[in-house]
Amino acid sequence: MAKITFQDNNGKEQTIEISNGLSIMEGAVRAMVPGIDADCGGACSCATCMVYVPDDWRDRLPAKDANEEAMLQFCPHADERSRLSCQINVSDDLDGLRLSLPESQH
Amino acid sequence: MNESLVIIGAGHAAGQLAASLAQDGFKGAVTLVGEEPHPPYQRPPLSKKFLAGEVTLDRLYVRPPAFYDKSGVRLMLDTRAVAIDRSARTVVIDGGAALPYTTLVLATGSRPRALPLAGNDLDGVLYLRTVQDVQAIRARLAAGRRLVIVGGGYIGLELAAVAARQKLQVTVLEQAPRLMARGVGPIVSGFYERLHREEGVNVITGTAVSGFAGDDRVTHVVCGEARHEADLVVVGVGAAPNVELARDAGLAVEDGIVVDAQCRTADPAVYAVGDCTRRLHPMLDQNLRLESVHNALEQAKIAAASICGRPPPAMETPWFWSDQYDVKLQMAGLSGGHDTAIVRGSPDSGRSFAVFYLRDGVLIAVDAVNRMPEFMASKALIAARARPDPSRLGDERVAMKAFAV
Numbered sequence: 001m002a003k004i005t006f007q008d009n010n011g012k013e014q015t016i017e018i019s020n021g022l023s024i025m026e027g028a029v030r031a032m033v034p035g036i037d038a039d040c041g042g043a044c045s046c047a048t049c050m051v052y053v054p055d056d057w058r059d060r061l062p063a064k065d066a067n068e069e070a071m072l073q074f075c076p077h078a079d080e081r082s083r084l085s086c087q088i089n090v091s092d093d094l095d096g097l098r099l100s101l102p103e104s105q106h
Numbered sequence: 107m108n109e110s111l112v113i114i115g116a117g118h119a120a121g122q123l124a125a126s127l128a129q130d131g132f133k134g135a136v137t138l139v140g141e142e143p144h145p146p147y148q149r150p151p152l153s154k155k156f157l158a159g160e161v162t163l164d165r166l167y168v169r170p171p172a173f174y175d176k177s178g179v180r181l182m183l184d185t186r187a188v189a190i191d192r193s194a195r196t197v198v199i200d201g202g203a204a205l206p207y208t209t210l211v212l213a214t215g216s217r218p219r220a221l222p223l224a225g226n227d228l229d230g231v232l233y234l235r236t237v238q239d240v241q242a243i244r245a246r247l248a249a250g251r252r253l254v255i256v257g258g259g260y261i262g263l264e265l266a267a268v269a270a271r272q273k274l275q276v277t278v279l280e281q282a283p284r285l286m287a288r289g290v291g292p293i294v295s296g297f298y299e300r301l302h303r304e305e306g307v308n309v310i311t312g313t314a315v316s317g318f319a320g321d322d323r324v325t326h327v328v329c330g331e332a333r334h335e336a337d338l339v340v341v342g343v344g345a346a347p348n349v350e351l352a353r354d355a356g357l358a359v360e361d362g363i364v365v366d367a368q369c370r371t372a373d374p375a376v377y378a379v380g381d382c383t384r385r386l387h388p389m390l391d392q393n394l395r396l397e398s399v400h401n402a403l404e405q406a407k408i409a410a411a412s413i414c415g416r417p418p419p420a421m422e423t424p425w426f427w428s429d430q431y432d433v434k435l436q437m438a439g440l441s442g443g444h445d446t447a448i449v450r451g452s453p454d455s456g457r458s459f460a461v462f463y464l465r466d467g468v469l470i471a472v473d474a475v476n477r478m479p480e481f482m483a484s485k486a487l488i489a490a491r492a493r494p495d496p497s498r499l500g501d502e503r504v505a506m507k508a509f510a511v
Binding site: 022026029030032034037039040041043044045046047067070071073074075106 | 125128129148150151165166169170173399400403419420422425427429434436478479482483485486506507510
């Protein structure tokens with residue numbers, strides 16, 4: 001279980017608890033966090049669950065695979081802080097993670 | 107007057123619509139009427155990870171079951187809508203009760219096309235559309251069994267991939283001369299034939315099934331003179347839109363409920379979204395019916411915005427995907443009517459290449475096989491009606507980033 005905070009493009013914050021084993025995307029969709037579209041349901045096919053990870057957390061997350069890297073290269077609004085939240089599975093280690101959301105997933 | 111909105115259907119589009127209405131601040135009462143016992147769930151994993159037993163149903167829900175309660179959406183599951191009375195503005199459900207509406211949204215989806223052939227009611231002849239269908243198929247998948255799949259489209263081939271990995275003896279029978287003929291170009295069809303052969307699947311194209319044989323259980327699939335032994339048959343020969351309710355209510359239907367760009371029918375109180383609709387696609391300039399998750403989600407968001415009086419979200423290039431074995435196929439745009447096909451990478455060896463389709467120099471579609479950069483870049487290029495240099499598109503030394511719009 002991890003408490004994860006999402007900050008939207010206007011600075012509004014929402015903190016939710018996500019069970020271990022779910023992806024961050026699944027937890028966010030279940031909690032109705034606006035701004036995570038996840039059109040493909042977690043198949044790493046659409047890049048509509050992008051989040052920004054702060055510097056101090058970047059190395060503490062499981063590494064990106066080649067697919068995620070490729071999708072992010074072409075994802076609107078993506079930069080070096082970006083991850084696809086469907087590709088990060090939650091564990092206790094992620095407790096306290098703070099993510100920010102892009103202005104749009106499209 | 108208090109608004110009351112009724113959604114008929116409880117598939118992907120219906121679930122997204124309920125979510126988008128909540129997000130857009132819809133104040134009226136929402137009732138969702140669905141025939142299946144489950145709240146809206148995602149269908150794509152049914153023929154992939156759910157079939158393989160890698161994910162459970164609770165991870166497929168479009169929104170968690172608690173969402174509906176929390177958002178004031180009344181779920182009427184296991185319930186069939188039997189008629190729409192547009193003059194009284196009611197939906198009649200089985201048992202005869204009438205649900206009044208101020209706005210009605212038809213999200214009735216599609217159903218597998220049935221093969222009206224001898225023996226199609228034998229035990230062991232199955233279709234794949236719902237959770238229940240997959241549970242029935244899964245219960246019969248066991249190593250060594252002979253599975254005959256009728257239809258070499260996405261559903262059939264995704265099933266073939268899962269079954270081949272579970273060591274069944276799999277045969278795919280396709281009537282057309284090539285696999286996935288409706289979805290991809292010939293080069294990609296050829297690749298998938300090789301892929302499935304490499305994985306041990308017996309692929310037979312250009313063969314028409316004439317019937318199923320067996321006493322009470324199916325034992326053979328009959329194709330003219332040929333007979334294919336089968337312990338289990340799954341038929342995946344396309345889908346037909348569920349338009350009967352709309353037609354009976356006097357709404358325009360042409361292989362799909364006719365709607366406009368905002369998902370409105372000719373009746374201002376009635377919308378339709380998802381697989382069951384047909385419309386002039388504003389981006390593709392074609393009159394068509396799309397069967398895809400992207401379309402279901404996009405139309406649901408557009409309809410919700412229209413109902414709530416908000417500006418519609420920007421449209422994206424239609425896109426589709428299919429996962430078979432370790433191969434991810436991502437398609438964007440529609441390749442029909444192309445005059446040029448440009449290949450990047452090799453379809454004849456390995457498992458990674460892309461085909462770009464152009465018409466009059468404009469990129470209109472891509473089929474990308476384990477090629478995410480090609481897919482992602484093309485999606486944007488197609489939307490921009492870009493004219494990328496064909497010789498550079500086919501040149502692996504030119505990074506896809508170089509084509510960015």
